Amino acid sequence: MKIITTVKELKEYVKNIDKSIGFVPTMGALHQGHTKLIKQAREENEIVVVSIFLNPTQFLKGEDLDKYPKKDEADKKICQLSGVDVMFFPSVDEIYTDDEVSILAPCVRGFVLEGFSRPGHFNGVLTVVMKLLNIVNPTRAYFGKKDAQQLYLIKLMARQFFMSVQIVAVDTQRESDGLALSSRNVYLSKEERQEALKIPQSLHLCAKLVSKNIRDRDEIVQKMKEILNPLELSYVEILNRNFEVIKEVELGNSVVLVEAKVGSTRLLDNIWL
Amino acid sequence: MKIITTVKELKEYVKNIDKSIGFVPTMGALHQGHTKLIKQAREENEIVVVSIFLNPTQFLKGEDLDKYPKKDEADKKICQLSGVDVMFFPSVDEIYTDDEVSILAPCVRGFVLEGFSRPGHFNGVLTVVMKLLNIVNPTRAYFGKKDAQQLYLIKLMARQFFMSVQIVAVDTQRESDGLALSSRNVYLSKEERQEALKIPQSLHLCAKLVSKNIRDRDEIVQKMKEILNPLELSYVEILNRNFEVIKEVELGNSVVLVEAKVGSTRLLDNIWL
Known part of the structure; x- marks a missing residue:
């Protein structure tokens, strides 16, 4: 090399x-x-x-x-x-x-x-x-x-x-428990590491809701926020793949994004639906 | 073609x-x-x-x-x-x-x-x-x-x-009377075309002063402005070739720039000294 x-x-x-x-x-x-x-x-x-x-x-x-x-x-x-x-x-x-x-x-x-x-x-x-x-x-x-x-x-x-x-x-590489790999994960304490799992869990819930034919952006975001509580959220958003706001999830053309602060560490995650 | x-x-x-x-x-x-x-x-x-x-x-x-x-x-x-x-x-x-x-x-x-x-x-x-x-x-x-x-x-x-x-x-291409060629020259009336010659004339004066060992930026700019009068000037400036303001012309490392409005036409010219 x-x-x-x-x-x-x-x-x-x-x-x-x-x-x-x-x-x-x-x-x-x-x-x-x-x-x-x-x-x-x-x-x-x-x-x-x-x-x-x-x-x-x-x-x-x-x-x-x-x-x-x-x-x-x-x-x-x-x-x-x-x-x-x-x-x-x-x-x-x-x-x-x-x-x-x-x-x-x-x-x-x-x-x-x-x-x-x-x-x-x-x-x-x-x-x-x-x-x-x-x-x-x-x-x-x-x-x-x-x-x-x-x-x-x-x-x-x-x-x-x-x-x-x-x-x-x-594609995003994840730990076995679902947390997306990031160089910033080393900042997390043991407790914060546990709290951080709410991020992939909220995305998992989103995928589940969509698989049950729920498509409404507001409804999905609302339910995701319940899981993410009490993390400090910068955004929970659903966009199309052209990064424009949408009212309904379109399969094959949507991205669901979360940014949350866990302790003082800013973590990002998303799924492509 | x-x-x-x-x-x-x-x-x-x-x-x-x-x-x-x-x-x-x-x-x-x-x-x-x-x-x-x-x-x-x-x-x-x-x-x-x-x-x-x-x-x-x-x-x-x-x-x-x-x-x-x-x-x-x-x-x-x-x-x-x-x-x-x-x-x-x-x-x-x-x-x-x-x-x-x-x-x-x-x-x-x-x-x-x-x-x-x-x-x-x-x-x-x-x-x-x-x-x-x-x-x-x-x-x-x-x-x-x-x-x-x-x-x-x-x-x-x-x-x-x-x-x-x-x-x-x-290098800049000029008319026989010194005016720098520009697509915008077609905007000039006959009288404006005559007035516009003050721009190359001011640069010519600058070169002449420098050849007489005058190097002071303020003195040169002052004399150029006398020739350019009464054109509306955006700037008359002497910079080094890294586009930084200088107090004295350095031969081989200076650019003298004029932008003036003739009628409603903005004209640019410069010489590299």
Whole structure:
């Protein structure tokens, strides 16, 4: 496995290979959610590139940038064992300078839900993703469905900017009890870890209600909130796959999203119906 | 010469050729400033692509989008006679949808001078340029020095987003009396056309003062304004080539910029010292 730290060297490497490239951009602290992405990239491409870059511009002031888990050595081992060809490990100065041109998330779909709780967050996400995609120039790039709005906006950006990369969505990896894997789960105390299960349970209830032919958005959200009580909720919402509000669940075209705070940890989850 | 109107067809065309591509993006109403860009692209590349797209997002409300000169048939002839291989002629719907991801010009260098007179203008310019560069995927793209700040910001975007295109700056084409060529010159009445000469005259004076070893920014700007009087000035400024304010002209690293209104027509010009 090659470890590359400069943009110049990575661009050089990419220029000289004529093979399909699967790219998995991460912020490090890799878990089985990431290895699932890497595994799929490994299956579908000749070369796999994983980036580890804790992107400062997607954190708001006062968020957990400074305490975000760092596990560089473990990450390297995981990548090596997962058959990664190249790890890209740039410093912040390698990616950003001063007074930058940046990407602005769309006014409507970029500033609702997660974009409403964290204004500016998606600008930072889209900016770094565009930069990384331009550096790596992959055939396919892999993103988890857990960050559903992020995935949606990245797909939108790739389409609206006529980028040639294919954005691949990968199912959320869960613990055996249903909790979605997240690098932020390490923040949870034992009790909070238990409380956090209300999130997948609420989504499970939603799926059950829909299977019983209940389709009304308000009714479903109401019942989900009863399960989620007393967690502090940023949102519980049902959208179509174009991220527009709907009144009734449409099978095959809906996403149900929850963001809740457990202790001081913000957790996201969703199901695609 | 091929005329292509859809993104899909152009991407297909580009994918299937393995030659250097020179790209000249324009808003149409071609004049000898454009043909100078095309000529240089022709000399330096195997394939030349010219786009004609009157980009709505770079016009502010109340600006001249609706009355901007359109000369589609003449443009086609000019391209044909200039040895262009492909004219790209997309509709607005081909380039833009609703609720778009967009490019935000840098907070400092994107919102001074022209960006101050026309807030949002450069966001629209950078957005369409990024889109067009992603569609055409050229080896080199050609821009005129007349729009110095635009050229600077496009270079900055290409660098900060690690784009592989080479941005080529081409000298301003002038009439025999010194007026910089611009599609907007057709708006000028005979008297205004005469008044407009004060702009190149002020730049000529600036060059003369510098050649006499006068370097002080304030002194030079003051003398330029005397010549420009009574035109309505948006700015007369001297910057270094990194678009930062300087107190003294540094030879080889300065740009002197003027924006003035002649009648209701906004005209730009500059010299690089």
